[in-house]
Amino acid sequence: MSGFDKVVDSYEQAMAGLEDNMTVIAGGFGLCGIPENLIAEIKRKQTKGLTVVSNNCGVDGFGLGVLLPNRQIKKIVASYVGENAEFERQMMAGELEVELTPQGTLAEKMRAGGAGIPAFYTATGVGTPVAEGKDERQFNGRDYILEESITGDFAIVKAWKADRYGNLIFRQTARNFNPLAATAGKITVVEVEEIVEPGELNPDEIHTPGIYVNRLIQGTFEKRIEQRTIRPTPADLAAGE
Amino acid sequence: MALTRDQIAQRVAQELRDGYYVNLGIGIPTLVANFVPEGIEVMLQSENGLLGMGPFPTEQEIDADLINAGKQTVTMATGASTFDSAESFAMIRGGHVDLTVLGAFEVDVHGNIASYMIPGKLIKGMGGAMDLVAGADNIIVTMTHASKHGQSKLLADCTLPLTGKGCIKLVLTDLAFIEIKQGKFHLLERAPGVSVEEIVELTAGELVVPDSVPEMQF
Numbered sequence: 001m002s003g004f005d006k007v008v009d010s011y012e013q014a015m016a017g018l019e020d021n022m023t024v025i026a027g028g029f030g031l032c033g034i035p036e037n038l039i040a041e042i043k044r045k046q047t048k049g050l051t052v053v054s055n056n057c058g059v060d061g062f063g064l065g066v067l068l069p070n071r072q073i074k075k076i077v078a079s080y081v082g083e084n085a086e087f088e089r090q091m092m093a094g095e096l097e098v099e100l101t102p103q104g105t106l107a108e109k110m111r112a113g114g115a116g117i118p119a120f121y122t123a124t125g126v127g128t129p130v131a132e133g134k135d136e137r138q139f140n141g142r143d144y145i146l147e148e149s150i151t152g153d154f155a156i157v158k159a160w161k162a163d164r165y166g167n168l169i170f171r172q173t174a175r176n177f178n179p180l181a182a183t184a185g186k187i188t189v190v191e192v193e194e195i196v197e198p199g200e201l202n203p204d205e206i207h208t209p210g211i212y213v214n215r216l217i218q219g220t221f222e223k224r225i226e227q228r229t230i231r232p233t234p235a236d237l238a239a240g241e
Numbered sequence: 242m243a244l245t246r247d248q249i250a251q252r253v254a255q256e257l258r259d260g261y262y263v264n265l266g267i268g269i270p271t272l273v274a275n276f277v278p279e280g281i282e283v284m285l286q287s288e289n290g291l292l293g294m295g296p297f298p299t300e301q302e303i304d305a306d307l308i309n310a311g312k313q314t315v316t317m318a319t320g321a322s323t324f325d326s327a328e329s330f331a332m333i334r335g336g337h338v339d340l341t342v343l344g345a346f347e348v349d350v351h352g353n354i355a356s357y358m359i360p361g362k363l364i365k366g367m368g369g370a371m372d373l374v375a376g377a378d379n380i381i382v383t384m385t386h387a388s389k390h391g392q393s394k395l396l397a398d399c400t401l402p403l404t405g406k407g408c409i410k411l412v413l414t415d416l417a418f419i420e421i422k423q424g425k426f427h428l429l430e431r432a433p434g435v436s437v438e439e440i441v442e443l444t445a446g447e448l449v450v451p452d453s454v455p456e457m458q459f
Contacts, residue, residue, distance in 0.1 A: 029289045029290070029308070029312075029326070030289075030308065030312035031305075031312070032289070032305065032306065032308045032312070033306065055326070078366060079366050079367060079368050079369065080365060080366035080367070080368040081364075081365060081366050082365030082366065083312075088364075091364065098364075100364075100366045100367060102367055102368075102369070102370075102371035102372050103288065103326065103330065103367075103368050103369035103372060104288075104326075104327075104329075104330030104333060104334050104369060104371075104372030104376075105371075105372065106326075107325070107326035107327040107329070107330050108327055108330065110327070111327040122334065122375075123334070123375040123376070124334065124371050124372045124375040124376070125371050125375070126375065126405075126406055127353070127403055127405070127406025127407070128371060128402065128403045128404060128405065128406065129358075129402045129403075130367075130371065160306075170325075171306045172291075172304065172306040172307045172317075172323050173287070173289050173290045173291050173306060173307055173308055173309075173323060174305075174306040175290055175323060175324065175325050176289050176290050176325060176326050177325070177326045178325070179325045180325060180326060180327050207325075223305035223306070224305070225303070225305050225308075225314060226308070226312040227308070227311065227312045227313040227314065228303065228314055229297045229298075229313040229314050229315075230297055230298055230299060230300050230303065230314070231296055231297040231298070231299060232299070233299045233300070233301075236299075236300075
């Protein structure tokens with residue numbers, strides 16, 4: 001690695017320095033746009049006691065769900081955790097601490113964390129369990145609560161394309177939390193489907209500038225689909241009649 | 242007769258206006274997309290980062306990178322845009338979405354809504370619901386009027402943990418279309434063939450009934 005070249009040779013190098021009890025911010029929504037190979041590397045390393053910040057926690061056997069059976073996650077900050085039996089078991093048994101956070105607040109916590117803003121006021125959650133213990137203040141006659149931002153020791157991100165300098169382009173709804181997570185890690189590690197040479201990406205079309213990216217690796221992805229929903233084609237309908 | 246899920250969606254769809262940006266929650270609200278009135282264009286916002294959601298894909302069109310907030314595979318409509326989650330919730334929290342439709346377990350006369358958690362039973366999380374109810378001015382809640390055991394879901398005070406406080410003004414149930422104002426429910430319309438008495442019976446919070454209550458038109 002030299003200059004602005006962020007490319008590393010192995011997943012081991014990509015996640016080097018991750019230690020027990022660190023905080024990891026992960027991009028992804030459901031199983032869409034998750035850094036699946038970086039998660040697999042955390043499983044391989046057997047890092048324990050992690051605080052994981054992610055919209056969801058994968059499913060049994062895929063995504064962040066693979067870190068559950070060996071109890072690698074101590075605490076998760078997420079907005080929705082309903083797709084995972086082992087998760088539910090650990091949560092109900094009190095083995096896993098869960099901080100439910102509204103989805104927009106979670107996104108803003110990452111964005112603010114990455115932008116050096118320690119906290120922000122939002123109307124989301126006023127009068128609900130989310131507001132408990134938080135400062136409240138009125139602006140223009142409306143109530144708001146103070147939410148603290150989040151930064152991580154590591155951020156793990158999945159993008160579609162990158163150049164070697166770590167400039168990133170995301171694809172469709174696989175973008176979701178990834179650009180926000182990318183800004184909020186002390187060490188931000190990105191895996192992509194394709195790495196090109198600097199200058200090959202149109203600067204106007206870059207979603208995340210390379211300044212946020214510390215390490216970059218090209219991987220292959222399963223891209224598992226959580227809810228495969230289809231509509232029949234006219235040909236299908238004709239065949240069915 | 243109580244409305245079917247499709248009929249609830251169909252009645253909500255009558256509230257759509259040309260040029261609306263609309264966020265539809267999971268369940269009955271999703272069905273609203275099937276009943277957009279003739280001659281009206283709406284654009285569907287999916288909070289995972291898509292404005293201009295299209296129908297489900299065909300087998301050939303399936304793309305793992307393109308899903309909706311219910312994690313279902315979808316397509317993009319003409320003129321769609323994609324963006325990150327902070328941008329998506331800037332639209333929602335900034336009040337830029339014209340209509341939000343979502344489900345609930347309970348609503349009350351103060352406009353409070355409980356929709357995400359049954360303590361000891363169901364702990365899945367609020368997803369984007371708290372942001373949606375706090376950010377939108379124009380929200381329609383769709384739900385059944387009462388539980389299977391006949392327990393009203395339109396209450397004087399919500400009993401479950403709240404999703405939002407004082408933010409709901411319109412509720413469409415399988416029996417009635419109800420407005421919430423000045424600390425009371427107000428009966429606007431009744432489902433075809435459903436009597437005012439039935440609705441009063443199954444509404445636990447104070448319900449104001451005008452002299453004449455029109456039936457919903459389909």
